[in-house]
Every structure is written in structure tokens, then in C-alpha cells.
Amino acid sequence: MGEEAAIQLALPVIITRDQSSEDFMQEAELAEGLAAAGLTYLGMVEPSAPLIPPRLAAFANSAAADGNEWAASVESDAPDLRERFNHEWYMLAADQGLFSRENPEFLLAVAVEDEGGESGHRASWWARVGLRAEWDLAGAGAAAQVTGRGWGHPEFVMLSLDGNVIVRGSQGEKWTDVVCLRDPHRIRSLREMGARMTDSRSIPRETREAVARWLAHAAAGER
Numbered sequence: 001m002g003e004e005a006a007i008q009l010a011l012p013v014i015i016t017r018d019q020s021s022e023d024f025m026q027e028a029e030l031a032e033g034l035a036a037a038g039l040t041y042l043g044m045v046e047p048s049a050p051l052i053p054p055r056l057a058a059f060a061n062s063a064a065a066d067g068n069e070w071a072a073s074v075e076s077d078a079p080d081l082r083e084r085f086n087h088e089w090y091m092l093a094a095d096q097g098l099f100s101r102e103n104p105e106f107l108l109a110v111a112v113e114d115e116g117g118e119s120g121h122r123a124s125w126w127a128r129v130g131l132r133a134e135w136d137l138a139g140a141g142a143a144a145q146v147t148g149r150g151w152g153h154p155e156f157v158m159l160s161l162d163g164n165v166i167v168r169g170s171q172g173e174k175w176t177d178v179v180c181l182r183d184p185h186r187i188r189s190l191r192e193m194g195a196r197m198t199d200s201r202s203i204p205r206e207t208r209e210a211v212a213r214w215l216a217h218a219a220a221g222e223r
Helices: 021-037 054-061 081-096 137-143 188-198 205-221
Strands: 039-044 069-075 105-112 123-131 156-159 165-171 175-182
Touching: 021 039, 021 123, 021 137, 039 105, 054 105, 054 123, 054 156, 054 165, 054 175, 054 188, 054 205, 069 081, 081 137, 081 165, 081 175, 123 205, 188 205
Parallel strands: none
Antiparallel strands: 039 123, 069 175, 105 123, 105 156, 156 165, 165 175
């Protein structure tokens, strides 16, 4: 799969970074959509944070993970898909460290306006969210276009606060999957894919720079 086709995500509302009145309005709209999913919007992560970018993290469901992956699947035409997918997501996410049950906060990929990028495509980055007592990712959240493409069609990329756990939700013709990768910085296929992305002009500039920061941080951690 080429980098240009890497993400087929219906990312939530675009967030600009100029702190204009329009910016605050868009963040309010994002917060409203997240609330429908049972998520509390806690703000955008600093762009300079050395986290794996959403565009690269989205390969979690196809990367050769060397045994660092966990997954669960539900039939895409199952009448109880919403309930079963939500259950599988929570159990996998909580057990593998996307968040702690005592403090269920994590990062969710959202679209970010790419100002001045060569590609003309939107970049994406991480919003910090908290899981409320009542939530519904595959139903109401997907219908609100924050965790999917419509009711019963979940699609998202999530990351733990420390950047060490990726959870990817996606739907195919036969199966709807939730996949977890741990320690993405140790997964060779992701690092190699990231290196190729930094040289691709089809990738937004902000994303290329974010990938380079993550790769440098990952390399420093292995010294």
C-alpha cells in the first residue's frame, strides 16, 4: 500500500492553528461531536510533541508488527455490531494500555488545516480526550463523524498519552476490526515506512516534519 493511500479516515472537524475566532468555533464543533461519542475534548496536543503522527499510526492494521499486535473482529453485517465492537474496543484498549480504567484519557486523530503545504492535502494531529461513563464509538460517535463514517461504520486512530500504544478501528466488507500495536517505535516496518514518508511530497509538510521528529526521538531512545 502506498503512503498516499495510507489513510482512508473520516477524520473529525478541521482545526486551524491560528487561534482566530473561527478556530475556537471549530474547536467547539469538534467538542460537540466528541460529546456525542461520549468523549470529552481536552485540547490539542502541542504540534512539537515527538509522537507518531496519525497518518503513520493508521498503518497499525497492516504493519508487520513482530508479535506486538493484538486484534479483535466483528462481522460487518452483524445486527449487534455496535454493541460488540464497542465491547471489543474497550477490553482491548484498557487491557493493552491505551488508557487506564481509573483515568481513561487518550489521544484521537483529528484533521488539521495544512497552511502552505505543497500537497494541498489536510494534515492530521492528536486531540486529547477523556472517556465518559456513557459512550458509543461505533454508533453515535461514528454517526457524528468523529469515530467513523456513519452509524455502525467505525473508523479511527487512537494513541496512548505516552505514545506507546496505537489502537486502530477500521471496517472492511466482511469484518470490522480493532487492532492494537504496542511500542510502535520498536516496529521496524513502521520506522521504514516513516522514513519513506519524509521524502514524499504527496504527504503534507507538517506530517513529514512530525514523522521526522518521531523517528529522531525513537532513534535517541534506542541509544
